[in-house]
Amino acid sequence: MDRMTALALLGFIIATGVTMGLYQINFQGFTHLTNYSKTPAYSLAGTQLFKNGTLLLHVIRVAGPDTYGGFIVLVQVLYPNGTVAYEWNSTYLGHISQYDIINKYNLPGHLVHSDGFALVVPLGQSAIVKLYAPVTFSPGTYIVRVYDADGQYEAYGIKFQVYVTVNE
Amino acid sequence: MTQISKTLEKAVENFVIERYLPILRITLGWMYFSAFLRRTINVPAKLNPLSTAYVGGKLITFLPHAWQPIVGQLEWILLHPHLLYMFLLLFTAVEGLFGLLMILGLTTRLSGLVITLLAWSIGAAGGWLGPTCVDEWQIAAVEGAAALMFMFTGSRWLSIDQYLAKKYPRGLKIWKFYIPLW
Numbered sequence: 034m035d036r037m038t039a040l041a042l043l044g045f046i047i048a049t050g051v052t053m054g055l056y057q058i059n060f061q062g063f064t065h066l067t068n069y070s071k072t073p074a075y076s077l078a079g080t081q082l083f084k085n086g087t088l089l090l091h092v093i094r095v096a097g098p099d100t101y102g103g104f105i106v107l108v109q110v111l112y113p114n115g116t117v118a119y120e121w122n123s124t125y126l127g128h129i130s131q132y133d134i135i136n137k138y139n140l141p142g143h144l145v146h147s148d149g150f151a152l153v154v155p156l157g158q159s160a161i162v163k164l165y166a167p168v169t170f171s172p173g174t175y176i177v178r179v180y181d182a183d184g185q186y187e188a189y190g191i192k193f194q195v196y197v198t199v200n201e
Numbered sequence: 202m203t204q205i206s207k208t209l210e211k212a213v214e215n216f217v218i219e220r221y222l223p224i225l226r227i228t229l230g231w232m233y234f235s236a237f238l239r240r241t242i243n244v245p246a247k248l249n250p251l252s253t254a255y256v257g258g259k260l261i262t263f264l265p266h267a268w269q270p271i272v273g274q275l276e277w278i279l280l281h282p283h284l285l286y287m288f289l290l291l292f293t294a295v296e297g298l299f300g301l302l303m304i305l306g307l308t309t310r311l312s313g314l315v316i317t318l319l320a321w322s323i324g325a326a327g328g329w330l331g332p333t334c335v336d337e338w339q340i341a342a343v344e345g346a347a348a349l350m351f352m353f354t355g356s357r358w359l360s361i362d363q364y365l366a367k368k369y370p371r372g373l374k375i376w377k378f379y380i381p382l383w
Contacts, residue, residue, distance in 0.1 A: 044353050048346040051321055055338050058268065059329040069266050070332045098332040099262035138279045142253030143261050157261035 067189065073097030073181050074188040075105070075154065077195040080177050082110060084199050086119075086166035088177065092145065094154040096189060104151035104182035108164060111176040113196075118175060119166045126152040133163040151182055170199045222356040223306070229347050230303030233316060237297025248293065250286055257285050259327075266329040275326065295319070303351070306360020308382040313352030320345035355383055 034042075056062040079091035088110065094103045106123040129147040136144045137159040145160035146153050152162065178194035180186050186193045239247065246252035257279075264275055278285050296319065303312040324341025331337055357363040362383035372381035 040353060044349055048349050051324070051345060052342040055321075055324045055328050055342055056335075059266070059324075059338050060331075060335055062335075068331050068335060070330050093265075095265040099259075099330050100332060138261050139282065140258045140261060140279070141251060141255060143258035155258075155261065157264035 069096040069189065070098055071096075072183065072185070072188045073103035073154075074191045075103065075179055075181070075193040076191070077177060077179065077193060080195050080197055082170060082175055082177060082197040082199050084170055084172065084201075086168050086170065088164040088166065090162040090164055090177065090179075091159070092152075092154055092162060092179065093159040094156050095191065097156055099156045102153035102155045104148075104153055105179045106151045106182050107180040108152075109176075109178045109180075110166070110170070111178060113174055113176065115176075118170065119168055121164050121166070123151055125164075129162060129164070135161045172199050172201045174198050219356070219358045222351075222354065223359045225347055226306060226309065226351060226356045226360075227304055229316065229344060229351070230300045230305075230312070232344060233296040233300030233319065234304060235300070237293055237300060240293050241297075248289065250282060257282070257289055260285070262330065263327040267327065268325040271326050303348075306356055306362050307365075309355045309357075309360060309362050310352050311382045313348045313350070313355075316348035317345050317352060320348060355381070357383065 053063075057064070061067050073094060074096035076093040076095050077091060078093075081089040081091075083089075088108070090108060092105070097103050105126060107120060108126065109120040110118045112118055127147050127150045129152065131146060134145050134147075138157075143155040143158055145155070145158055145162065154160070175197050176194050177197055178186050178192075181188075181193070240256060241248070244254060246254040247256045249255055250257060260275055260279055264272060264279075267275055278288060295315065299312045299315040299319075302308055303316060320341050324338060324345065328338045328341050355362060357366055360383075365383045371379040372383065373379070
């Protein structure tokens with residue numbers, strides 16, 4: 034095999050390998066095709082609930098379109114049996130002061146904020162949002178769950194909820 | 202006589218193929234040069250860190266499903282806004298410079314290498330994005346493969362490289378090595 038042919042084969046293998054590799058790694062195209070840009074998903078890992086009614090909602094938008102935010106319209110605190118202990122509706126979530134939202138990445142246009150209708154969470158942003166309930170929570174385990182504007186609390190097998198413990 | 206005939210035939214074949222390369226070369230170069238124009242002339246707010254149009258915010262959207270080795274670097278640069286700004290200026294300049302060089306056909310092979318790295322890097326970081334289809338992967342894969350092809354072939358017809366090639370047919374000489382940049 035001459036040098037030119039070997040180089041051409043090398044280029045062919047590299048380009049094809051990267052193309053197929055990107056397809057599989059980014060979209061699992063050869064196994065279970067998944068496009069994470071289609072519908073919003075949220076992670077709530079790190080969320081804390083306190084006895085005095087304060088919820089530190091640690092929210093990260095982990096999927097969905099990049100061109101506009103995910104819109105959280107309902108936050109619930111549930112007992113482990115699924116009944117609602119307290120919930121914050123879209124009116125509350127749409128009017129949270131920016132002082133009660135701590136964004137990890139300080140880049141304009143990509144901040145978690147209230148827009149009058151919902152809590153807007155841009156793709157990739159991570160924030161702690163302080164919510165106040167006029168109730169106290171008894172010590173124990175609760176589920177904190179959020180709903181997107183499309184009515185879902187689950188996408189791609191990810192539930193937008195987390196178990197939290199209220200301590201004495 | 203047969204050998205001469207075969208060599209001539211091969212030369213003619215190469216001559217013909219060469220004529221079609223600018224079709225792709227100009228388009229590929231424009232993809233990158235136009236990104237530079239958009240950020241500097243059409244919408245300069247894209248490079249204003251105080252603007253909601255700031256392109257730095259685009260990097261946040263890469264985070265959730267970027268290739269794992271890249272996530273840490275993305276997070277680090279997003280937490281250092283002044284370095285992010287410098288990075289974006291450099292990235293924009295590189296896109297503009299090598300996009301223009303690809304269009305002009307000046308050091309096409311080098312431009313092919315740089316654009317390959319740009320395309321595949323974007324593919325590894327934001328290649329999972331695709332609100333309408335598998336968009337970013339398609340862009341990264343096609344542009345990366347095309348640029349890699351130009352790294353091997355060069356493109357001398359309708360280019361400045363043809364003049365350089367006439368003068369320096371073996372490429373740029375550095376010490377005792379010839380680097381085929383065209």
